[in-house]
Amino acid sequence: MKTPGDTGFAFPDWAYKPESSPGSRQIQLWCFILELLRKEEYHEVIAWQGDYGEFVIKDPEEVARLWGARKCKPQMNYDKLSRALRYYYNKRILHKTKGKRFTYKFNFNKLVLVNYPFIDMGSGRGVPQSAPPVPSGGNHFRFPPSTPSDVLSPSEDLRSPGMFSSVARRMGRGSVSDCSDGTSTNSELEEGVGGDDRGGVGPERAFRGLLHPRLSHDSLFRAYGGPGGLGRPPPGHRVHGDPMSPFPVSPLPGPGGLLGSTLSPALSMTPGSHLPYTPSPSLSPMLGSHFSFNPDDMKRYLQAHHQSVYNYHLSPRAFFHYPNIVVPQPHRPSAAPDKPMTAHPAAHHHAPPMPHSHSLHHHQGEEQHPSPFKFKLQPPPLGRKQRDGSASSTGGSSSSLGSSYAASGLLSNSSSSVGPPKIKVEPVSDIESDEEVEVTDISEEDELLDNDEGDVFTPPHPTNGTAPTAITNGNLGAIAEDDLDEDVFKTPAAPPMGPLTPSLLGLKSEPGQGPPISPGGTLCIPLKLRFKRRWSEDQKMEANGEREEAEDKKVRAEKEVVEEPATKESENGEGPRSSPSLSLRALPPPAQRRASSELQRATAQLSLENHGAC
């Protein structure tokens, strides 16, 4: 079920960041840790333990030694290594499990959410929240790329030798401790992948627009077995997860299992009810030989995304762009919520226990929050800038603490007062931005709840159990990229470049298409109209200068978020302003279906357009 070749881990390209950090091509510590975690032979030294994504360094010095060996730093020791690990706190790649010696926990949400917008939330239930990427193997055909391992960074494909999978492969050969840096590992990889990886062409490109910028078609490509002739597994084909992964590949019966388990850990925490997304590679001509959408797929995909976003506590702002796009609320199973692990044969593997706490429904539905979801804001780690600049009054010791407080403060702020959140809004790189103001997924923070101090934010729609749900590919991109950081509380900024435009949403293609009608028969402003409007605004905004706009919007968005609950459906008919009408509320099934189809159409259109553009 797992072979070194196809189970290699692949991490978000930012992990390697070849484009901005030459040095980063080397294997990074966290990758290395994952590597070790995956290998049985090192389980005496380091192993998954406890909560999702949580691992214990059983033999700190040995791990340090291994790390030192890998990096050719014979002087490495746990003290140093741990220092490096601590640097991950601020990056939110890791955090410490307090009270447990040598125990840390991966924050895969970050890894996934931002970098794998396509990752399906699918039957995420049962999948450890912060488990490492599931090496589901290259044979698993799925869409979206279900695992980080599959979703390789474009850069990696193109030039980054630091690809983890290659490392893993090498590791498989017992080279964990060698002194190579990730760079030397590519040869193997490239062999397998073939140089053709780089040439995303035609069909795949069409897809690109839908992908997170960082998820190049290459990545997708790879996700499907890679161009290198690795071959795409037959649709529906599922492979078991890596036993070493805490992230059991879900053997869930039916298609559902497919995604759920293989997806990114982050997404996996989704409450189980969403649709599994199993792509049909051959159904649509549109995407050529690599992928295709069919309405169902699209629908599921979108839903999955919606859910992923939803579950990741993305800020409502993320949904401001296309108010009319209403994605059905993630299904919050009222029944058998505790069955996340539904028959998961693979689950037992070295995967960490699946904390029930993981499920959203657990935390939210059953626990303190009536609201279907919680927003957990992970404020930006106090950067040195901030720390330095703003009088070192931040008593906060660990970044996580500080951030939590900030987040909660922010949220409460917005809900109780009008004062703008104390979010630092500054131009930062995608990645950075992500860290600046991060809306973390619940699950991820649930751990915070457990161990740390996670402040859970209950969105301003508590009562009706509604949630921000309008989401499209476009904003997915946005979410993945920018929205995560500075835009959190501002109204929609200009849609991220490529993928989504009103027209892309296919609104124009459905002239006859009447305005969406809510289940109750409420007439909504035509999508087309809204999008146009939105689009115009966005354009304008863009022109004006995002900076100020951002600030402005931010405040507005914040306000909206606060008001949203109060507004409710009543506004449906009017909606002079698009943003206020965004449908961040739950829709009855029929409405959901409608929304889905709209999304389908939009996506289809988008795909077509993108395709054409390429």
Added chain:
DNA sequence: GACGGAAACT
């Protein structure tokens, strides 16, 4: 042990 500042290194 854990944390995080600071400086140096690659």
Added chain:
DNA sequence: AGTTTCCGTC
């Protein structure tokens, strides 16, 4: 940028 090294503090 991502550590590595050193170190003071809790």
